[in-house]
Amino acid sequence: MNKTYFDKLAPLSEFLYFFFVIINLIFTYNPILTFICFVSSFLLSVQTTSFKNTVKITALISVVIILGAIINPLFNHEGATVLTYFRNGNPLTLESIIFGICSGFLTGALLLSFSCFTKIFTSDKALYLVGNITPSVSMIFSMTLRFVPLFFKRAKDIFSSRRYICPENRNASFVNKIKFSVKNLDILITRCLEDSLTTALSMKAKGFGCAKRTFYAKYLFLKRDIGVSLFITVIGNICVCFNFSESINTIFYPLFSIELAGTDSITAYICYLLLCFTPIILNTKEEVKWHFLKSKI
Amino acid sequence: MKKTILALTILATFFLTCACAFNENNDSSFESTCSFTISCESLLNNDELPEEKSSLVPDDGIIFSSDKVGFSEGESAFDVLKRICLEEKIHFEFSETVGLGSMYIEGIGNIYSFDAGELSGWLYKVNKIIPSVSSSDYILSENDEVLFFYTCDMGAELGF
Numbered sequence: 001m002n003k004t005y006f007d008k009l010a011p012l013s014e015f016l017y018f019f020f021v022i023i024n025l026i027f028t029y030n031p032i033l034t035f036i037c038f039v040s041s042f043l044l045s046v047q048t049t050s051f052k053n054t055v056k057i058t059a060l061i062s063v064v065i066i067l068g069a070i071i072n073p074l075f076n077h078e079g080a081t082v083l084t085y086f087r088n089g090n091p092l093t094l095e096s097i098i099f100g101i102c103s104g105f106l107t108g109a110l111l112l113s114f115s116c117f118t119k120i121f122t123s124d125k126a127l128y129l130v131g132n133i134t135p136s137v138s139m140i141f142s143m144t145l146r147f148v149p150l151f152f153k154r155a156k157d158i159f160s161s162r163r164y165i166c167p168e169n170r171n172a173s174f175v176n177k178i179k180f181s182v183k184n185l186d187i188l189i190t191r192c193l194e195d196s197l198t199t200a201l202s203m204k205a206k207g208f209g210c211a212k213r214t215f216y217a218k219y220l221f222l223k224r225d226i227g228v229s230l231f232i233t234v235i236g237n238i239c240v241c242f243n244f245s246e247s248i249n250t251i252f253y254p255l256f257s258i259e260l261a262g263t264d265s266i267t268a269y270i271c272y273l274l275l276c277f278t279p280i281i282l283n284t285k286e287e288v289k290w291h292f293l294k295s296k297i
Numbered sequence: 298m299k300k301t302i303l304a305l306t307i308l309a310t311f312f313l314t315c316a317c318a319f320n321e322n323n324d325s326s327f328e329s330t331c332s333f334t335i336s337c338e339s340l341l342n343n344d345e346l347p348e349e350k351s352s353l354v355p356d357d358g359i360i361f362s363s364d365k366v367g368f369s370e371g372e373s374a375f376d377v378l379k380r381i382c383l384e385e386k387i388h389f390e391f392s393e394t395v396g397l398g399s400m401y402i403e404g405i406g407n408i409y410s411f412d413a414g415e416l417s418g419w420l421y422k423v424n425k426i427i428p429s430v431s432s433s434d435y436i437l438s439e440n441d442e443v444l445f446f447y448t449c450d451m452g453a454e455l456g457f
Binding site: 070 | 305308309
């Protein structure tokens with residue numbers, strides 16, 4: 001994976017970015033904020049991973065949106081615009097469909113930004129940020145986070161190697177296939193248990209748990225990190241203030257209405273837009289700069 | 298991917314056909330009549346109702362009122378309410394209590410239970426008495442006086 005500029009910033013500014021983006025999104029339920037977050041997370045995901053990968057995630061997320069649009073009107077019949085009636089006599093309203101789509105989009109935007117979060121904010125960064133405050137908890141946390149991809153990788157290894165050891169299994173019956181998979185799982189768990197024992201012994205030998213330990217961190221906190229962190233904090237706090245002053249409240253029932261005009265709401269939207277697009281602007285700026293430097297040589 | 302899209306389309310059409318129009322038989326040959334009122338007078342000077350819903354309350358607090366509403370033998374108060382709301386295009390939502398088979402009225406005219414505080418909701422009276430059964434179990438008789446009303450205090454402010 002090619003590291004972007006935002007990836008190389010100090011972990012604190014990255015954490016602040018995701019914290020403010022997600023906090024502002026959850027507490028408003030505003031479709032415009034949701035849309036901004038969705039677009040920015042999509043672009044950030046394209047920059048950090050690849051376009052193909054992002055489209056794959058987005059296709060999965062669109063299922064959530066469609067499900068939201070279908071399921072909400074089945075159970076919620078509030079709203080002034082009655083489209084038609086269900087067979088039992090309850091109405092199907094436009095507002096409930098809109099609410100379903102909006103909540104689906106909100107879930108999708110959250111999933112997208114969390115997928116970026118896991119790609120950018122890796123476990124070693126988390127360990128670096130909170131390692132001094134709660135060493136053991138952050139240690140356990142980062143180890144658990146590491147275990148999920150590790151499990152998948154090992155399972156893949158075991159499965160592919162076992163398939164070549166017993167090739168007659170390809171056309172085996174259903175019961176035999178299940179037996180094969182259960183054996184795979186058995187091997188996987190045994191291997192992981194053994195490995196964790198080795199890890200524990202090695203950690204003990206290196207002196208884990210002794211008092212007064214220092215640890216090496218490869219992250220720096222430079223002037224640019226101070227600038228970015230300050231910018232994100234200030235603009236994020238402005239957004240939070242607007243949220244709590246209820247100037248960008250959305251009313252879903254009985255009639256759908258969003259606050260569009262008005263200086264308060266427009267300022268809030270622009271602030272959130274700036275907050276969301278900070279890493280994308282930084283990355284693009286860096287890429288453009290690099291491009292020009294390269295062409296000169 | 299194609300299979301997923303196909304499955305989703307089938308699912309969507311299934312749900313949409315579930316929502317197909319509700320066919321009611323428009324027989325105007327009813328045997329008996331009763332007087333019927335839907336009222337939310339208790340909300341006229343209420344502060345607890347959210348601002349966006351205050352426009353839903355009519356000036357006199359009466360959503361529907363008629364001296365003569367026809368109904369056929371064996372119809373419950375709930376059936377008549379449902380028919381009136383469909384005919385008059387008043388928004389109406391109910392849910393069935395699982396196990397009892399009785400209907401719970403969640404909202405009439407977009408005014409929902411719990412909109413004006415924890416103790417608010419829809420109640421009903423027949424001949425000025427609140428019956429002890431659900432409205433879907435109360436079988437109406439000739440010249441009954443049915444009143445569906447919104448309460449903000451479990452009926453206490455109306456002397457229940």
